[in-house]
Amino acid sequence: MxxxxxxxxxxxxxxxxxxxSIKKATPLFTQSPVQTAPxxxx
Amino acid sequence: MSSPSFAxxxxxxxxxxxxxxxxxxxxxxxxxxxxxxxxxxxxxxxPLTLALGADITKVQFxxxxxxxxxxLSAAVFGKWVERSGPRKTMVASLLLxxxxxxxxxxxxxxxxxxxxxxxxxxVGGIGLGLGYIAPVSTLVKWFPDRPGMATGMAIMGFGGGxxxxxxxxxxxxxxxxxxxxxxxxxxxxxxxxxxxxxxxxGAFLVRVPAEGWRPEGWVPKAATRSxxxxxxxxxxxxxxxxxWLLWVVLCMNVSAGIGVLxxxxxxxxxxxxxxxxxxxxxxxxxxxxxxxxRFAWSSVSDxxxxxxxxxxxxxxxxxxxxxxxxxxxxxxxxxxxGCTALIxxxxxGGFATIPAYLRDLFGTYQVGAIHGRLITAWSVAAVIGxxxxxxxxxxxxxxxxxxxxxxNGTFYLMCALLVVGLVANxxxxxxxxxxxxxxx
Numbered sequence: 360m361x362x363x364x365x366x367x368x369x370x371x372x373x374x375x376x377x378x379x380s381i382k383k384a385t386p387l388f389t390q391s392p393v394q395t396a397p398x399x400x401x
Numbered sequence: 402m403s404s405p406s407f408a409x410x411x412x413x414x415x416x417x418x419x420x421x422x423x424x425x426x427x428x429x430x431x432x433x434x435x436x437x438x439x440x441x442x443x444x445x446x447x448p449l450t451l452a453l454g455a456d457i458t459k460v461q462f463x464x465x466x467x468x469x470x471x472x473l474s475a476a477v478f479g480k481w482v483e484r485s486g487p488r489k490t491m492v493a494s495l496l497l498x499x500x501x502x503x504x505x506x507x508x509x510x511x512x513x514x515x516x517x518x519x520x521x522x523x524v525g526g527i528g529l530g531l532g533y534i535a536p537v538s539t540l541v542k543w544f545p546d547r548p549g550m551a552t553g554m555a556i557m558g559f560g561g562g563x564x565x566x567x568x569x570x571x572x573x574x575x576x577x578x579x580x581x582x583x584x585x586x587x588x589x590x591x592x593x594x595x596x597x598x599x600x601x602x603g604a605f606l607v608r609v610p611a612e613g614w615r616p617e618g619w620v621p622k623a624a625t626r627s628x629x630x631x632x633x634x635x636x637x638x639x640x641x642x643x644x645w646l647l648w649v650v651l652c653m654n655v656s657a658g659i660g661v662l663x664x665x666x667x668x669x670x671x672x673x674x675x676x677x678x679x680x681x682x683x684x685x686x687x688x689x690x691x692x693x694x695r696f697a698w699s700s701v702s703d704x705x706x707x708x709x710x711x712x713x714x715x716x717x718x719x720x721x722x723x724x725x726x727x728x729x730x731x732x733x734x735x736x737x738x739g740c741t742a743l744i745x746x747x748x749x750g751g752f753a754t755i756p757a758y759l760r761d762l763f764g765t766y767q768v769g770a771i772h773g774r775l776i777t778a779w780s781v782a783a784v785i786g787x788x789x790x791x792x793x794x795x796x797x798x799x800x801x802x803x804x805x806x807x808x809n810g811t812f813y814l815m816c817a818l819l820v821v822g823l824v825a826n827x828x829x830x831x832x833x834x835x836x837x838x839x840x841x
Contacts, residue, residue: 365427365606369558372599373434376564377692383685386678387738 411486416608422543422616424606426551429536430558431603432491435596436498436532437562439467442521444570448583455514463505463521465783470526472780475534479773480635482531487539491604494532495597501525502593509586532600533559533776537756538769542610545765546619548757549707553699556753560692566592631837632766639774643762643832646825650711651755652778653822656786657718657815658748661741662687663787664794671804672729672737683738690742691749698750699757707758708829714747715823719816726809752779762832789814 407413416422442464449460482490504520507513536555544551570588577584615621621630638644661668665687666680675683702710721740728737755775760768790811797807 362421362424365424368599368602369427369430369434372565373430373558373561376434376561376568377689379568380564380685380689384682384689386676387682387686 409489414488425543426554428603428606429555431599432532433558434562436529437559438566440563441566444567448585452509453514466522467526468783471529472777474527474530475773475776479770483770487535487607488604490535494528495600498528499593499597502589506586506589534773541760547703549702550700552756553696553753557695628761632764635767635770637836638763638771646829648778649825652782653818654751655782657818659786660790660815687745690746694746694749695753699753702754711826715819719819722812722815725812
């Protein structure tokens with residue numbers, strides 16, 4: 360029980376952090392990739 | 402009843418018979434995921450700039466001082482950490498790191514930039530260094546059969562600290578922001594409280610193994626060419642060529658990784674013309690690979706050996722960097738994202754594998770202190786890495802090269818740094834017996 364709770368205590372915040380990053384990364388896969396011209400193009 | 406000072410002493414943290422060693426990794430992760438907040442300091446840039454009335458470079462200076470102090474304090478206090486044991490060190494780290502956050506909150510209250518630099522940079526930075534090395538040698542001793550995996554777990558926690566620290570600070574600032582306040586001061590204070598609880602949990606959960614303890618059923622392999630069973634004290638270790646070769650290995654690996662990490666969002670936008678939201682998303686994705694790579698690569702090193710895994714980091718890393726200009730020329734974003742994610746996973750892996758590499762070469766005797774001195778390579782890389790990239794990028798743009806293509810030169814520079822690291826890694830040989838500690 361102690362082992363499970365100890366791991367849970369660190370897994371929960373880490374899992375929350377990972378979820379936040381996945382949420383942040385979502386536009387990378389969902390938004391239309393090219394919004395503006397690359398910097399090299401006129 | 403035991404006095405508080407006795408409860409913190411190394412002797413009172415010896416794991417009794419039947420103690421489950423798998424309780425030690427969560428203790429280490431708890432501390433590392435708190436101090437990893439330093440990676441997410443940039444979310445305070447704008448609020449602190451407004452609250453203190455200082456420009457952004459001065460505010461960012463607090464972060465740079467903190468990273469510098471991390472390396473310095475780890476190097477200076479390494480022997481004290483070994484002597485005092487992990488619990489006392491974790492409590493000291495808590496007091497300094499969380500104390501630094503409290504002082505930063507007061508800096509907002511009194512609008513004092515110097516208090517921020519002193520509090521977050523110096524006091525908090527020393528806490529970072531102590532917290533970073535505190536659990537490493539303990540984990541190596543508890544997991545002699547899988548040292549790479551064990552240290553990988555703790556150092557993964559440090560990578561995870563940024564993933565937690567940034568959104569937590571943003572949510573808290575949103576909550577506390579009001580008329581005439583950015584909410585930064587209150588946020589720093591609340592974070593100090595939350596982190597104190599987690600670090601205290603880690604400090605009281607941690608145990609050191611009894612002298613001569615070994616995992617049940619595990620028989621230590623005979624010393625091989627690459628793994629010693631001898632002990633090398635820190636004062637001797639740092640005078641050996643092996644120490645300095647590993648210093649170069651870490652410095653080059655970190656410098657090359659920071660090349661992408663430091664400018665990830667801008668790079669993605671400049672090279673592919675994507676929106677700021679996608680640029681931020683790219684940074685988020687890299688953070689996950691940075692964290693995951695620490696555990697994954699470090700665990701792989703237990704199977705392949707440390708020298709082989711670092712050779713993979715350098716050879717594969719250089720090859721991937723060499724592909725990035727092609728990805729830009731063909732506007733292949735999937736290729737770019739895939740390559741950079743893998744590069745960043747190896748950047749994280751480099752941090753996590755180094756303690757096990759040190760154990761292989763110098764033994765477990767003072768591995769924490771040796772690790773502490775080696776971390777100065779990180780502090781140096783944190784300065785030279787971004788410095789090199791920014792100056793090369795700026796000079797190429799000034800020379801008329803379009804921004805999208807200006808990064809290509811920096812990628813080749815990263816390849817060169819990785820080749821230097823590879824050479825240093827290949828030159829690593831077992832430590833001469835004359836440096837081994839003589840058994841009484």
